[in-house]
Amino acid sequence: MTRRPSAKIAAYVGVAALALLAGLTLGRPELVAVAAPLAVLVVAGLATARDPELDAEVAVDRERALVGDQVTVTLSLRAGTRVERLEVLLVVPPGMEGPAGSPGGSSVAPRTTGTPRTWAAAVTLAAGEERALDIGLSCRRWGAYWLGDVHLRAHDRFRLFTWERHLDRHAPLKVFPVPEALRALVRPAETLVSTGSHVAPQRGDGIEFADLRSFMPGDRPRSINWRATARRGGLMVNQRHPERATDVVLFLDSFLDVRGPAGSTLDRAVGAAASLAAAYLRQRDRVGLVSFGGFVQWLQPGGGQTALYRLLDTLMETQVFATAAWKGIRHLPPRTLPAKALIVALTPLVDERGVAALFDLLARGYDLAVVDISPLARTGAAGGEWGGLAERLWALERETLRHRYQRLGAAVVEWPDALHLQQVLLEVEACRRRAGLAPG
Amino acid sequence: MPAPRRARTRLTCGLAATAVAAVLALAPLAEVTGTLREALAWVAGLAMVLAAAAALRLGSLLGPALVVLLAEYTVVLVGRGDRIDAAAPLFGAGLLLYAELASWAREARPGVSDERPVLVTRAIVVAASALAALGLGVLVLLAATLPAGGGLARLAIGVVATTLTLVLVVVVARPMSTRAPRG
Numbered sequence: 001m002t003r004r005p006s007a008k009i010a011a012y013v014g015v016a017a018l019a020l021l022a023g024l025t026l027g028r029p030e031l032v033a034v035a036a037p038l039a040v041l042v043v044a045g046l047a048t049a050r051d052p053e054l055d056a057e058v059a060v061d062r063e064r065a066l067v068g069d070q071v072t073v074t075l076s077l078r079a080g081t082r083v084e085r086l087e088v089l090l091v092v093p094p095g096m097e098g099p100a101g102s103p104g105g106s107s108v109a110p111r112t113t114g115t116p117r118t119w120a121a122a123v124t125l126a127a128g129e130e131r132a133l134d135i136g137l138s139c140r141r142w143g144a145y146w147l148g149d150v151h152l153r154a155h156d157r158f159r160l161f162t163w164e165r166h167l168d169r170h171a172p173l174k175v176f177p178v179p180e181a182l183r184a185l186v187r188p189a190e191t192l193v194s195t196g197s198h199v200a201p202q203r204g205d206g207i208e209f210a211d212l213r214s215f216m217p218g219d220r221p222r223s224i225n226w227r228a229t230a231r232r233g234g235l236m237v238n239q240r241h242p243e244r245a246t247d248v249v250l251f252l253d254s255f256l257d258v259r260g261p262a263g264s265t266l267d268r269a270v271g272a273a274a275s276l277a278a279a280y281l282r283q284r285d286r287v288g289l290v291s292f293g294g295f296v297q298w299l300q301p302g303g304g305q306t307a308l309y310r311l312l313d314t315l316m317e318t319q320v321f322a323t324a325a326w327k328g329i330r331h332l333p334p335r336t337l338p339a340k341a342l343i344v345a346l347t348p349l350v351d352e353r354g355v356a357a358l359f360d361l362l363a364r365g366y367d368l369a370v371v372d373i374s375p376l377a378r379t380g381a382a383g384g385e386w387g388g389l390a391e392r393l394w395a396l397e398r399e400t401l402r403h404r405y406q407r408l409g410a411a412v413v414e415w416p417d418a419l420h421l422q423q424v425l426l427e428v429e430a431c432r433r434r435a436g437l438a439p440g
Numbered sequence: 441m442p443a444p445r446r447a448r449t450r451l452t453c454g455l456a457a458t459a460v461a462a463v464l465a466l467a468p469l470a471e472v473t474g475t476l477r478e479a480l481a482w483v484a485g486l487a488m489v490l491a492a493a494a495a496l497r498l499g500s501l502l503g504p505a506l507v508v509l510l511a512e513y514t515v516v517l518v519g520r521g522d523r524i525d526a527a528a529p530l531f532g533a534g535l536l537l538y539a540e541l542a543s544w545a546r547e548a549r550p551g552v553s554d555e556r557p558v559l560v561t562r563a564i565v566v567a568a569s570a571l572a573a574l575g576l577g578v579l580v581l582l583a584a585t586l587p588a589g590g591g592l593a594r595l596a597i598g599v600v601a602t603t604l605t606l607v608l609v610v611v612v613a614r615p616m617s618t619r620a621p622r623g
Contacts, residue, residue, distance in 0.1 A: 008543050011502045011539070014503055015510060015535075017602070017606055019514075028517050029524065030524065030525045031510075031528075033528040034513070034528060038532075084561060085562070087549075087552050089552070120549075120552040120553070121552065121553055122553065122558050123555050124555070159544075159547060
């Protein structure tokens, strides 16, 4: 631990020295009587001050949580020598909230303060005492956190010295957004050959009726449509659409984050991406991710629970990273964007590079659905005539951009705050049906 | 409620320290009259302002506040003539009590709340320090009034004590911070 003397030592010793000198010079024993206690206290403090023997461990009760959950950080303290006063300060990362009550039922009153927020308490430890402080933190925002950034400060009996120590045994915690229940998803224009839940446009074994055709050798008798056979006078069989899986790539525009009282566009995008990933993976589709921003992250499409956790882990590391570098989709590995994949883009359509990347995807013939997470409500009401005019111009500009995407074959739907993701997806699906991009 | 207790400790200690400093600053004024009293009133005012600031806001002013209080008391002592001030141990104990309360007020940071045993132990240490200071002051004054040894012996003791204190100053002035080894 790092030892520091307090300012009190210098003040006491200086005043004592002055008083003694004055007493000696003026021949006044009263000044010696005034100086003596100060000097004696410093001598006693120096004589009794010993470096505290203190062990501390930080542990978090879990590694994964959902937004709204409460996690417990346990700080275990063990003192080899008596510690008169030990200040414990836990840094609470932004996105998490400190407790409102007392930890471990003790009389310690914790508190979270401003930025950076902290939880702090002061305790006394006897020699050989072990104490565990349980600190409950609420997860307010998704993200990848490091918990356990703890500062310790010990004081001696006379408060002449402090010993400080920083514990950097960080414990990881990933907070996932609560997935929304989605009953209908954007259906892909093309499917893979593997079995899934999407009705493929091709003909084959399946449930959905597609067409009738004449019986051919090799057809199964159960495929024969007896009513049509009776009407036509020849054997007719039902053709069906097979249920197939698809590749879905979630395209997350993280160049800019527009924040407002109603939340941020990135928070909404990440929440929607997590919900979509969980829903598509439940349908046995393969889901990939391209987080396109200052940090470009990608995951090749994969299926199953492992892919979901991998994708969520990657999503949690999404952040806005300021960069002026121009990013294009040519930087992505080819297998990240399979040819027949349905790309669902979640973007506020604010950054030029993100907008251009979507045009690039359309030019390459990808099946693209764009959810435009509207930043208009987050920017607040524009003040004055010119502010209102600027806001209207911006809205017009955004509408023009959406029309340009639609002309190139993408389904683009604006997602205002008032709408649920499910409503937006239904609107995207309707838009795709009108454009002939999705099976009717 | 935890939050009020945290603010209460800080405020109580700060106000108590200020009150003690006010007594220390105003009490010596009763001993003097005339122009000296008027001049010392200004010094007392300055001492109270510094003491209050040190206790409530700026901990770095603790040293100057103590020095001004001591200076005022010294001037009053000089004005008394040869008579020994029997209240000197009280002044010494008060000075220590003020300094301890002021540093306690600064120690009670807004973001940190102390559990009850910490507060109780601290209160006991402060009270015991003040009482010990009172006893020590009385002992020093008694020793000063002893006839044995005469003035030369007392002078020698004073020189030794002052020298030891100056040695202590040198010891304290040396860097006392230690840094934890890396790794």
